[in-house]
Amino acid sequence: GDAEPAAAGSGWVEVGPKGVATELDQSSLELHSGLGEERDSVVARLFHGSLREDLRSATQGRGRAKFQRFCCLSLDLDVAAPGAAKAMALDEALGAFFRERTVADTHQRLRAAMDRLPPVLVLHLKRFAYDAEQQRPTKLARPVAYPAELRLPEEALSPALRGHVGSRGEAAAAAATTYTLKSVIMHHGKFATGGHYTCCTVDGFGQWRIFDDENVAQCSQRDSLGHRDTAYLLFYYNDAALEP
Numbered sequence: 001g002d003a004e005p006a007a008a009g010s011g012w013v014e015v016g017p018k019g020v021a022t023e024l025d026q027s028s029l030e031l032h033s034g035l036g037e038e039r040d041s042v043v044a045r046l047f048h049g050s051l052r053e054d055l056r057s058a059t060q061g062r063g064r065a066k067f068q069r070f071c072c073l074s075l076d077l078d079v080a081a082p083g084a085a086k087a088m089a090l091d092e093a094l095g096a097f098f099r100e101r102t103v104a105d106t107h108q109r110l111r112a113a114m115d116r117l118p119p120v121l122v123l124h125l126k127r128f129a130y131d132a133e134q135q136r137p138t139k140l141a142r143p144v145a146y147p148a149e150l151r152l153p154e155e156a157l158s159p160a161l162r163g164h165v166g167s168r169g170e171a172a173a174a175a176a177t178t179y180t181l182k183s184v185i186m187h188h189g190k191f192a193t194g195g196h197y198t199c200c201t202v203d204g205f206g207q208w209r210i211f212d213d214e215n216v217a218q219c220s221q222r223d224s225l226g227h228r229d230t231a232y233l234l235f236y237y238n239d240a241a242l243e244p
Contacts, residue, residue: 047071049118052158057108067115072122072233073097077142087143087228090150093125098156113158119241121150121179123234128192137192143228146184148221150236152177172240179236181221186230197232200224 040048048069056063075093100111123146131138151174154162165173182202189195199211200219210219 044069046120047118047122049114049121050116052113052115052160054111054113055103055108057106071118072124074124074126076126077140077144087145090123090144090146090234091153093144094123094156095153098153113161114152114156115158115161117152117161117176117238117241119238121236121238123236125232125234127187127232139187139190139192139195141190141229144231145228146181146225146231146234148181148225150179150181152179175240176238178240179238181224181234182237183233183235184224184227184231185233185235186227187232188230200227201235 048071051068051070052065053068054063054065073094075090075097077088077093078096098112100109102108103110125144127140128137129140130136157165157177165176168176184200186198186200187195188198200208200223201211203209208219208221208224210217210223
């Protein structure tokens with residue numbers, strides 16, 4: 001939607017479809033607008049994206065939007081749901097992250113969407129949780145099936161990003177929202193308080209390798225997709241954004 005100045009000192013207001021107004025948080029908007037500039041570090045330019053969080057109340061006409069940078073998305077494995085011990089797809093966890101939800105103990109609705117895409121998308125599978133009954137952290141071993149190629153769903157994009165990506169044509173839009181798996185970090189062990197980490201990653205020659213302390217061995221892409229019970233961090237590259 002179009003943005004217009006709000007009352008003095010209150011930032012900007014975006015007017016969307018059907019005249020729905022959303023006040024844009026000025027301080028976070030300024031931080032968001034500088035994303036990817038030269039003053040950012042190399043790490044920030046590679047790993048940082050931007051989320052837009054829209055908060056709207058059923059009793060108030062005007063909503064509020066806040067922007068924040070992220071370097072990874074933490075995805076809930078939804079262990080409280082029926083059948084939570086069964087395998088789930090990464091798309092399910094992503095869908096839950098971007099689905100509109102009610103803020104606890106309020107009548108407000110919150111929806112997050114990506115407003116700037118990072119060249120490297122890091123997905124954190126939340127395998128550690130606090131068990132209130134046992135009063136200690138616990139490890140969640142729910143299997144998660146993750147793909148070699150990830151296409152971000154349309155609902156993961158903010159309206160502005162959706163419009164920008166769509167204006168570039170179908171092929172360019174597909175390239176901008178498609179990510180390729182390049183690395184998987186695994187946590188081994190039954191407990192949250194200990195365990196062992198290993199990593200599958202692609203080297204500079206395109207060969208998959210597995211790293212286990214000082215031991216390094218070749219593996220295949222198929223092998224890298226087989227760590228459904230232990231995958232903890234997934235690194236996806238957008239090849240179009242990383243082209244020289």
